[in-house]
Amino acid sequence: MTHVIEVNGLTKRYRETLAVDDVSLTIEKDTIYGLLGRNGAGKTTVMSILTAQNFATSGDIRVFGEDPYENAAVLGRMCFVRESQKYPEDALPKHAFKTASLFFPNWDQSLADRLIEDFQLPMKRRIKKLSRGQLSAVGVIIGIASRAEITFFDEPYLGLDAVARQVFYDRLLEDYTEHPRTIILSSHLIDEVSNLIERVLVIDRGRIIMDEETDAVRDRAANIVGEAAAVDAFVAGREVIHRESLGRVASVTVVGGLTAADLQRLDAAGLDVAPVSLQQLIVRTTQHASGSPEQTIIDEGALR
Numbered sequence: 001m002t003h004v005i006e007v008n009g010l011t012k013r014y015r016e017t018l019a020v021d022d023v024s025l026t027i028e029k030d031t032i033y034g035l036l037g038r039n040g041a042g043k044t045t046v047m048s049i050l051t052a053q054n055f056a057t058s059g060d061i062r063v064f065g066e067d068p069y070e071n072a073a074v075l076g077r078m079c080f081v082r083e084s085q086k087y088p089e090d091a092l093p094k095h096a097f098k099t100a101s102l103f104f105p106n107w108d109q110s111l112a113d114r115l116i117e118d119f120q121l122p123m124k125r126r127i128k129k130l131s132r133g134q135l136s137a138v139g140v141i142i143g144i145a146s147r148a149e150i151t152f153f154d155e156p157y158l159g160l161d162a163v164a165r166q167v168f169y170d171r172l173l174e175d176y177t178e179h180p181r182t183i184i185l186s187s188h189l190i191d192e193v194s195n196l197i198e199r200v201l202v203i204d205r206g207r208i209i210m211d212e213e214t215d216a217v218r219d220r221a222a223n224i225v226g227e228a229a230a231v232d233a234f235v236a237g238r239e240v241i242h243r244e245s246l247g248r249v250a251s252v253t254v255v256g257g258l259t260a261a262d263l264q265r266l267d268a269a270g271l272d273v274a275p276v277s278l279q280q281l282i283v284r285t286t287q288h289a290s291g292s293p294e295q296t297i298i299d300e301g302a303l304r
Helices: 043-050 093-103 109-118 132-145 162-178 214-218 228-235 260-268 278-289
Strands: 003-014 017-028 032-036 058-063 078-082 150-154 182-186 199-204 207-213 221-227 239-246 249-255 272-275 294-298
Touching (some): 003 043, 017 043, 017 199, 017 207, 032 043, 043 150, 043 182, 093 132, 109 162, 132 150, 132 162, 199 214, 207 214, 207 278, 228 249, 239 278, 249 278
Parallel strands (some): 078 150, 150 182, 239 294
Antiparallel strands (some): 003 058, 221 249, 239 249
């Protein structure tokens, strides 16, 4: 596959804070990435540096084989939509879209018009008077209708309700299918975007701790549930990233695929196995990366 972004040893330090810590990665052409991680993990900093809106302390970055800084030819091929996007004080949505149409050579106005209708965006209201959801819709429309070769979405849809978010996911996937490009989607709503993203990038405390195809990630962990002693016997020697206990019953999340022999052993021991959702896996992996396995003990009395 073709690399459209190559990053080697990227580091960003703000005085005493190490926001990005020696990150190296490649981003492939025509792929939807999920850039996932906790607040403050470094997601926005990485995207800001890749789009030349921030400076690296050290490291090498190449976008389409070139340094993106002050490089109009490269920057015109990227679109960065962020939740905190600022617009001129008296701007209307049409002004934002007109500016975008001038900046992005692949801009599709008919698609923008369709999205305006889908999101029921009030076009005669000044942007500063829009609700948070309506402001998010402005960014989403620009991100999709730009059809930029690389598009970054940094939580631009946080103000959208569930219906509007689904419209976003549906329209993005529809247009991506017809007009493939590289999309990097930062989100806390992991389960909502899990069927959209093709590759998972997880960043924790400024470091990439996971860079895998989404299908492979789904198969890398399982929940083992049953009598605590039997669960403990089965998971002995395996990597445990989460444990919950309710009386004598335990639910333990282990990393690693289960073989046919494992499944037979589980059945013989009277243990149940359940898949781990992408969100559960990311949450528990970042907890695990920060220290010892997360353990929850549930008080039976509290459930009565």
